[in-house]
Amino acid sequence: MNKQHTALTLAVVGHTNTGKTSLLRTLTRNPEFGQVHDSPGTTRHVEGARLFVDSDVAIELFDTPGMEDSMALLDYLDQLAPPAERLDGPERIARFLESPESTRRFEQEARVLRQLLACDAGLYVVDVRDPLLGKHKDELTLLASCGHPLLPVLNFSQAPRQRLDSWRAGLARLGLHAMVEFDTVAPAIDGEAQLYDKLALLMDTHAGLLDRLKTEIQAQRAMRHRDALRLIAELLIDTAAYRVSAAPDDTALADATQELRHAVRHRENACVAALLKRYNFNTRDFPSHTLPLQGERWGMDLFHPSALKDMGIHVGKGMAAGAMAGATLDAFTAGLSLGTATLLGAAAGGLWQSADKLGKRVMGRLKGYRELSVDDALLRLLALRQLALVHALDHRGHAAREMIDINPYLEGNKKTLWHKGELPGALYEARSHPEWSTLGEHYTTDSRRKAAVDAVIAALKLA
Amino acid sequence: MPEPSGERPPAGRLRDHWIAEVIRLRETQWGPLDDGKEVRQVLARGGSFAERVLCRARRVGARDGLDETVDTWWRGARLTLLALAVLALFTGAGAAMGALGNGTHAVNLLLALVALLGLHTLTLLVWLLSGFLEPDNVSWLTNTWLWLTRKLAKGPQAALVPRALLELSNRTRTTRPLSGCISHGLWLIALLSALLTLMALLAARRYQFQWETTLLSADTFVWLTHALGWLPALAGFPLPDDTLIRASNGLQPLPDSANAVWSVWLAGCVVVYGIVPRLGLLLWNGWQARRGLGRLRVDETLPGFAELRERLLPVATHSTVDTPPPAVFTPQRRASSSVAAPPCPAALAGIELAPDLPWPPGPLPENVTDLGRVDSRTERHGLLQVLHDHPPERLLLVCDAGQTPDRGTVALLAELAGVAGHTQVLLLNHNTGRTPLWQQQLTQAGLPEQDLVTDIPAALRRLGTGNDTTGGARHE
Numbered sequence: 011m012n013k014q015h016t017a018l019t020l021a022v023v024g025h026t027n028t029g030k031t032s033l034l035r036t037l038t039r040n041p042e043f044g045q046v047h048d049s050p051g052t053t054r055h056v057e058g059a060r061l062f063v064d065s066d067v068a069i070e071l072f073d074t075p076g077m078e079d080s081m082a083l084l085d086y087l088d089q090l091a092p093p094a095e096r097l098d099g100p101e102r103i104a105r106f107l108e109s110p111e112s113t114r115r116f117e118q119e120a121r122v123l124r125q126l127l128a129c130d131a132g133l134y135v136v137d138v139r140d141p142l143l144g145k146h147k148d149e150l151t152l153l154a155s156c157g158h159p160l161l162p163v164l165n166f167s168q169a170p171r172q173r174l175d176s177w178r179a180g181l182a183r184l185g186l187h188a189m190v191e192f193d194t195v196a197p198a199i200d201g202e203a204q205l206y207d208k209l210a211l212l213m214d215t216h217a218g219l220l221d222r223l224k225t226e227i228q229a230q231r232a233m234r235h236r237d238a239l240r241l242i243a244e245l246l247i248d249t250a251a252y253r254v255s256a257a258p259d260d261t262a263l264a265d266a267t268q269e270l271r272h273a274v275r276h277r278e279n280a281c282v283a284a285l286l287k288r289y290n291f292n293t294r295d296f297p298s299h300t301l302p303l304q305g306e307r308w309g310m311d312l313f314h315p316s317a318l319k320d321m322g323i324h325v326g327k328g329m330a331a332g333a334m335a336g337a338t339l340d341a342f343t344a345g346l347s348l349g350t351a352t353l354l355g356a357a358a359g360g361l362w363q364s365a366d367k368l369g370k371r372v373m374g375r376l377k378g379y380r381e382l383s384v385d386d387a388l389l390r391l392l393a394l395r396q397l398a399l400v401h402a403l404d405h406r407g408h409a410a411r412e413m414i415d416i417n418p419y420l421e422g423n424k425k426t427l428w429h430k431g432e433l434p435g436a437l438y439e440a441r442s443h444p445e446w447s448t449l450g451e452h453y454t455t456d457s458r459r460k461a462a463v464d465a466v467i468a469a470l471k472l473a
Numbered sequence: 474m475p476e477p478s479g480e481r482p483p484a485g486r487l488r489d490h491w492i493a494e495v496i497r498l499r500e501t502q503w504g505p506l507d508d509g510k511e512v513r514q515v516l517a518r519g520g521s522f523a524e525r526v527l528c529r530a531r532r533v534g535a536r537d538g539l540d541e542t543v544d545t546w547w548r549g550a551r552l553t554l555l556a557l558a559v560l561a562l563f564t565g566a567g568a569a570m571g572a573l574g575n576g577t578h579a580v581n582l583l584l585a586l587v588a589l590l591g592l593h594t595l596t597l598l599v600w601l602l603s604g605f606l607e608p609d610n611v612s613w614l615t616n617t618w619l620w621l622t623r624k625l626a627k628g629p630q631a632a633l634v635p636r637a638l639l640e641l642s643n644r645t646r647t648t649r650p651l652s653g654c655i656s657h658g659l660w661l662i663a664l665l666s667a668l669l670t671l672m673a674l675l676a677a678r679r680y681q682f683q684w685e686t687t688l689l690s691a692d693t694f695v696w697l698t699h700a701l702g703w704l705p706a707l708a709g710f711p712l713p714d715d716t717l718i719r720a721s722n723g724l725q726p727l728p729d730s731a732n733a734v735w736s737v738w739l740a741g742c743v744v745v746y747g748i749v750p751r752l753g754l755l756l757w758n759g760w761q762a763r764r765g766l767g768r769l770r771v772d773e774t775l776p777g778f779a780e781l782r783e784r785l786l787p788v789a790t791h792s793t794v795d796t797p798p799p800a801v802f803t804p805q806r807r808a809s810s811s812v813a814a815p816p817c818p819a820a821l822a823g824i825e826l827a828p829d830l831p832w833p834p835g836p837l838p839e840n841v842t843d844l845g846r847v848d849s850r851t852e853r854h855g856l857l858q859v860l861h862d863h864p865p866e867r868l869l870l871v872c873d874a875g876q877t878p879d880r881g882t883v884a885l886l887a888e889l890a891g892v893a894g895h896t897q898v899l900l901l902n903h904n905t906g907r908t909p910l911w912q913q914q915l916t917q918a919g920l921p922e923q924d925l926v927t928d929i930p931a932a933l934r935r936l937g938t939g940n941d942t943t944g945g946a947r948h949e
Contacts, residue, residue: 070792
C-alpha cells in the first residue's frame with residue numbers, strides 16, 4: 011500500500027498543561043496558534059494545522075485538550091467493560107465513546123481518544139519537569155488502548171529542573187522505547203529532524219514523506235539564515251555609507267551628530283523588525299521601540315559610552331568619546347570618491363547628478379563644512395547585536411513567551427572578526443559611496459553596491 | 474520614428490515587477506503596508522513564492538493606486554521621450570542646414586563634416602569609453618530624460634517609480650543597454666533627420682563644395698578624403714578622384730558633376746559613420762535589454778521581499794476546529810455524611826507527590842495517622858476505602874504546588890474532603906507560581922480558601938491539636 015501521497019495525520023495528546031499547543035506553535039512556526047496559558051484545560055477543543063512540503067499537505071497535526079481524569083475514566087471503563095469480558099483495547103474505547111459520560115464528565119478525554127482513533131499516530135507530550143505519576147501511566151494505558159503508535163515527546167528538556175532520566179526509564183517500562191526530546195521553547199537546531207526521524211521509525215509507510223519534510227525544514231532554515239544575513243549586510247552598508255554634513259560651528263555639529271544617531275537607531279530598529287518578521291515572531295509591536303527584547307544590551311543605547319566595552323569590542327585610541335561617541339569626523343575628503351576611474355567616468359559619462367553632488371560637496375569643503383559618519387566600532391556593535399539576535403531567533407521556539415535574550419550568543423562568541431579583526435573591505439568602500447546609503451537623500455544603487463553587500467554577507471557567515 | 478526597443482509599454486511581466494519594486498522600496502523606506510486582505514487572497518491562489526510576491530504587489534498596488542502612478546509616470550516618460558525625439562529631429566535638420574549654409578557661399582567640406590558628425594562622434598567615443606570604466610554608467614541623454622520625468626512627477630510615491638525602474642534595470646544589468654537604446658535612438662533620429670535634410674537641400678539647391686587651408690598641403694586633403702571615403706566606398710558611395718580633389722580648392726570653378734560627387738561623398742560619410750553605428754548599437758542594446766528583461770526574476774533575498782516569505786508561503790496553516798466545547802465539568806465536594814465516633818482524630822496523606830520529596834513533610838504529632846503517599850489507582854481506592862471505614866475528624870492532604878491541578882486530582886481532593894470532618898490542603902513548593910491556580914481550582918470545587926495552607930509546621934501542629942488559633946501562616 012502506497013501512502014506516500016496521503017498526508018500523515020498526527021494527534022498531539024498528553025496530560026493537561028504539558029505544552030501540546032506549544033508543540034504545535036513551534037512545529038508550525040506560528041506564535042498565534044491556539045491559546046497557551048500556564049493552567050489546566052486551556053485548550054478545550056481539537057484544533058488542526060497543516061504542514062506543507064512543496065505546497066502539498068505533508069502532515070496534519072491536531073491539538074487536543076489535555077487528559078485530566080484518566081484514573082476515574084479507567085474506573086468507569088472497568089464498570090462499562092469489566093476485565094472479565096476480555097474486550098481488546100479499541101473495543102473498550104469504542105464502548106466508552108458510546109457511553110453517556112463521554113459527553114459529560116469525560117467529555118475532554120472522549121475528544122482526545124476520538125481524535126487519536128481518527129489519526130495515524132499520536133505524539134504524547136510530556137512535561138519532564140513533572141514527576142512520572144500513576145495518572146500518567148493510566149493515561150498511557152488509555153491511549154495505548156486505541157491501538158495506534160505513540161511517540162513520547164519530552165518537552166522542556168532544556169529546563170534547569172527536569173526529570174528526564176526518570177521519564178525515560180518510566181516510559182521504557184511501559185513499553186515506549188522510541189521517544190524524542192523536543193523543547194518547544196528552545197528547540198535544538200536539529201530537534202524537528204530528530205522528531206520526524208523517530209516518527210519515521212514508528213511509521214515506515216510514511217518514511218519517504220517524513221524524509222521530504224525533514225529536507226524541506228532544513229532548506230527553510232538555510233533560506234531564513236541567508237535572508238537574515240542579507241538584512242544585516244544591508245544595515246551595515248547603509249550605516250557605513252551614511253554621511254551627515256555640518257556647518258563649521260559647534261551647535262551645527264552637535265545637531266548633525268544627533269541627526270546621525272537618530273537615523274542609525276531608526277535603521278537598526280527597522281532591521282530588527284525585519285528579522286523578527288522573517289522569522290515569524292511577533293512584529294505586531296510596531297513601531298519598533300516596543301520590541302520584545304530584553305537585557306541590558308538592548309536597553310543600552312547604541313551610542314552609550316560603555317556599550318562597546320560591554321560587548322567586548324576593541325576600541326582604539328583616539329576614538330571619539332562623549333558627545334561625539336560613535337561618530338567620525340571627516341574634513342570632507344574621505345567622502346569624496348576621487349578615484350581616478352570614478353572621476354573619469356563622471357566627467358566622461360557626464361554623470362549629471364554625480365557632478366551636481368560633487369559640486370555641492372566641493373562647495374561645502376570650501377565653506378569649511380565637515381562631514382559626520384559612523385565609526386568602525388559602531389559598525390562592529392551593530393553587526394554583533396544583529397548576529398546575536400539572529401542566533402537567538404534560530405534557537406527560539408514559537409511557543410516561547412519570554413523576551414528574546416541575546417546574551418547567550420554574546421557570551422559564547424567573544425573573539426569573532428567583528429570584535430577585533432579587520433572589518434570587511436566592502437564597508438570601507440561603502441564609506442566612500444554616500445549614495446549607497448538608503449539613509450541619505452541621494453540613494454542610488456549599482457552593481458558595486460550589490461558586490462559590497464555580498465562581501466559583507468560572506469564576512470557575516472564567518473562570524 | 475524608431476521606438477527604442479527596450480521601452481515597450483509596461484504591460485504584463487515588467488509592469489508586475491515594477492509595481493512590486495515600488496512597493497518594496499516604499500515598505501523598506503516607510504514601514505510595512507496593511508495587507509491582511511491581499512495576503513489572504515494570495516494564499517488562496519497559491520503558486521511559487523515569487524508569484525505570490527508579484528500577486529500581492531499587484532493587489533496592493535491596485536488598492537493603493539500604485540499601478541495608476543506607474544502608468545502616469547510611464548505616460549509622462551513617453552511624452553518626454555517624444556519631446557526629446559522632436560528636439561533631436563530639429564537638431565538634426567538644423568545641423569544639416571548649418572553645415573550646408575544657404576547656398577550663397579561655397580561649402581567648406583571639412584567644416585560641414587564636423588558640423589554633421591562632430592558631436593555625434595565625440596559622444597559615441599565617450600559612451601564606448603565609459604562602458605569600460607564604469608559599467609553601470611548611464612548616458613547623459615538618459616539622465617536628462619530621467620531628470621525631466623522627475624520634474625514632471627508629483628509626490629514622493631511618484632519619485633519611487635523611476636527609482637524602482639533603475640533598481641530593476643540594475644538587477645538585470647540592463648541599465649546600460651536601456652540607456653543606450655534611448656541615447657542611440659535619439660541620435661539616430663537626429664542623424665536621419667540630418668541626412669534627409671541634407672538630401673532635400675542638395676536636391677533643391679546648387680551648392681559649391683571646396684576645401685580650404687592655410688597651413689596644409691593639397692596632398693593632405695587627398696589623403697584625408699581617401700581615408701574618410703574608403704569605408705563609404707565599400708558601401709557603394711563613389712570616391713572623388715585625385716584630380717577632382719586637387720581641383721576643389723575653391724580657386725577654380727568646378728563642373729556640376731564634381732559637386733554631385735562631393736555631395737554623395739558627404740552623404741556617404743553621414744550614413745556610414747553616423748547612422749550605421751548608431752543603428753547597430755541601438756539594435757545590439759535593444760537585443761541586450763530584451764534578453765536582460767527576459768531574465769527578470771524576483772530576488773527573494775532582498776530586504777522587503779525576504780520578510781514576506783513566512784506570510785506568503787507559510788510552512789503551516791490552520792485547519793479544523795471540532796465542535797465547540799461545553800461548559801467545564803467541575804468536580805464538587807459532597808457534604809460529609811454524619812460520622813459516628815471517629816476512631817482516629819487526625820490523618821495525613823500525600824497526594825501525587827514526586828518520589829524525591831521527603832515524606833512525611835515534617836515531624837508528626839502523636840495522635841496523627843500517616844496514611845502515606847497516594848499515587849496509583851489502587852492506592853487511591855485503598856485510601857478512599859480506609860477513610861470511608863474510619864473517617865478522621867481532621868484530614869491534611871499534602872500536594873505539590875509545582876504540578877498543575879488537573880480535574881482528576883481536584884476531583885480526588887474533593888471526594889476525600891467530603892469524607893473527613895475537616896480537611897485542609899497543604900501545598901509544598903508553594904513558591905513555584907502555580908499556587909493561585911490551585912487556589913482557584915479548589916475554591917471552584919467547594920473547598921474554602923482558608924483551608925489551603927502553605928506553612929508546613931503550622932499545618933502539622935494544627936492537625937495534631939485541632940486548634941485553629943495557633944496562628945499558622947496561611948496562604949495570603
